[in-house]
Amino acid sequence: MIESEGVFDMITIKDIAKLAGVSPSTVSRVISGHPRISTETSLKVKQIMKELNYHPNMMAKSLVSKTTQTLGIMLPRPAEELFQNYFFGELLRGIITHATRNNYELLLSTETSSDDELQAISRLVHGRRVDGILLLGSKRDDPIITFLEEEKFPFVLIGRSETHPNAPMVDNDNVQTAYDATQHLIAQGHTRIGFVSGPPDVTLSHDRMRGYRKALDESGLTANNDWIVEGEFLQESGFRAMSLFMSLPDRPTAIVVIDDNVAFGVLRALAELGYQVPEDISVVSFNNIALSELASPPLSSIDIGTYQLGYTAVQVLLKILGNEPLTQNPVIIPHRLIVRESSLYMKAKPLQS
Amino acid sequence: MIESEGVFDMITIKDIAKLAGVSPSTVSRVISGHPRISTETSLKVKQIMKELNYHPNMMAKSLVSKTTQTLGIMLPRPAEELFQNYFFGELLRGIITHATRNNYELLLSTETSSDDELQAISRLVHGRRVDGILLLGSKRDDPIITFLEEEKFPFVLIGRSETHPNAPMVDNDNVQTAYDATQHLIAQGHTRIGFVSGPPDVTLSHDRMRGYRKALDESGLTANNDWIVEGEFLQESGFRAMSLFMSLPDRPTAIVVIDDNVAFGVLRALAELGYQVPEDISVVSFNNIALSELASPPLSSIDIGTYQLGYTAVQVLLKILGNEPLTQNPVIIPHRLIVRESSLYMKAKPLQS
DNA sequence: CTGAAAGCGCTTACAG
DNA sequence: CTGAAAGCGCTTACAG
Structure with a gap:
């Protein structure tokens, strides 16, 4: 007798909890693979999740965990050049492959107005839309890098910066x-x-x-x-x-x-x-x-090694997000x-x- | 004397409220441009937001508003072909331009495993990561379209579907x-x-x-x-x-x-x-x-009209999201x-x- | 015109 | 091993 279906429903952790006869906390723990959960309840909860085709609401998850499982790709401004180049597609392919493999989503963003170059990136950073940012190329003195360093926001530059020699970089020689x-x-x-x-x-x-x-x-x-x-x-x-x-x-x-x-x-x-x-x-x-x-x-x-450039950049960014030390910087892709x-x-x- | 800076801070609506001497509700109303707010308080709040460089947390916003201001781009599976083609870049350029212009972000996703074609899209849809989805091309009998229609989830197909003639489509003849x-x-x-x-x-x-x-x-x-x-x-x-x-x-x-x-x-x-x-x-x-x-x-x-194909697809999707009726379907881009x-x-x- | 309260769907100490 | 409670940062009826 349920009338409204589709987009407007949302099965929540509470629904699962009720059906499984456990508390929402327990369901949450099952999802995150908490160690001290009995195999029995874990199995039961998982089965019910599967039956109801439950998927956690990423927004709620992000809000409390302060992590988005999303990487931002920042395109340089005169994007026309980039898009007209095969190079870009191949780079993107490397990025997508490794991000997807690690269960990260990719947010594609670009500088909007030339008078406020930082608007788009500042929205990403302050709005907590992404966990880290991939910069596709840089100008010789790039305000975006300055901003990101000031904000201590995780990022990797595909390319090289002269003015910010300590920025994490993946580049060719x-x-x-x-x-x-x-x-x-x-x-x-x-x-x-x-x-x-x-x-x-x-x-x-x-x-x-x-x-x-x-x-x-x-x-x-x-x-x-x-x-x-x-x-x-x-x-x-x-x-x-x-x-x-x-x-x-x-x-x-x-x-x-x-x-x-x-x-x-x-x-x-x-x-x-x-x-x-x-x-x-x-x-x-x-x-x-x-x-x-x-x-x-x-x-x-x-x-x-265009593909590898993109692939490696994601790899380095994920290292930074995991607080692993960068053993070398810049990472040089062989040519x-x-x-x-x-x-x-x-x-x-x-x-x- | 503040030690920890950067990524770990977050200025919230409460901070603004306190400094402006108003309630969080009021700040929220100022942000959303609520009509019944005095010019005076609006101005004061806005100024303080600017001073503190406040940006709303998009995750929190999404959670309650059930809207993400994000469009998903679903790449067809053997993405190699796509990426090796200039066509793709030009299409993407059309999409980005119109999405950005309307303050929508773009999430780039791709089918992962061939055994479960629906995994990626189902994560987007059920996880409420995006408000609508752009499908770049389709197979002749595409399970993704079936899924999206069953879920009543907003989407637009760039291309044409024979099996789903009522799907919103933007295509050439x-x-x-x-x-x-x-x-x-x-x-x-x-x-x-x-x-x-x-x-x-x-x-x-x-x-x-x-x-x-x-x-x-x-x-x-x-x-x-x-x-x-x-x-x-x-x-x-x-x-x-x-x-x-x-x-x-x-x-x-x-x-x-x-x-x-x-x-x-x-x-x-x-x-x-x-x-x-x-x-x-x-x-x-x-x-x-x-x-x-x-x-x-x-x-x-x-x-x-590759660029226009992408541009128009976003336009149609935004119409659907705004509950505007589609006056024509498919939309045919002239060649x-x-x-x-x-x-x-x-x-x-x-x-x- | 504005505030207090409830709630979005989740996580995570705390307690047992 | 599990639950009750508090809280993430926001919005939105409800009341005044």
């Missing part, structure tokens, strides 16, 4: 990634190597710029400023960079590109301008997304160069044995 | 999208047109197959079963399909491909096999992701064919005026 990419081109015999970088206020761009310069320096090569351009993580950036580079009287014969996505723009521009890759210009980029292999020509790319056609122009390397 | 794509190829003079489809248990694949056949039928053409292949939403599928098609004695001269991502695999295979697009074979696909334009050759693609080089082989169309 991005000086080294760019060094390796550049070194590979040098080994191919190139001496005129350009760099298509990302936004200058992003630490990642900065680090890779350093690696690029370091490799050139060590080989006694000079970085010509005409061969360096900064942009966004968008294909358009790569496209524009090539229009620029290829009109130079003294063109680079090889370029390092900050991101595969940008490199696609590069390839497209070069095709339209009638240049051959790698014959006219060699290309190496970063991230090694699934499409790199399918580009024409297939793109040499530094695999940064490796995947050489494909776009940088394999052997004729450019006549002196190599 | 996917018979028409495929019809248009096929029709375009017919208009180019093609009579031998193949179809590289997705997983057969996905409604989307099914609908597009119908549109493809319909267009052929109407033009008096026959769908040769050798020219139809089903696969995943992965590049590999496109690659394999071409190995198959191009070894046929009687090859198609044009193909419709279920997804841009798959089409990239198609293009790659054709390049490797030494065929020219569109000269040897024309290609049209779906989604019109940012990279379509940059493929070689640039890919003709049906723009399905349009973007013609690019991959399907523009005019020489194949000698008889067209």
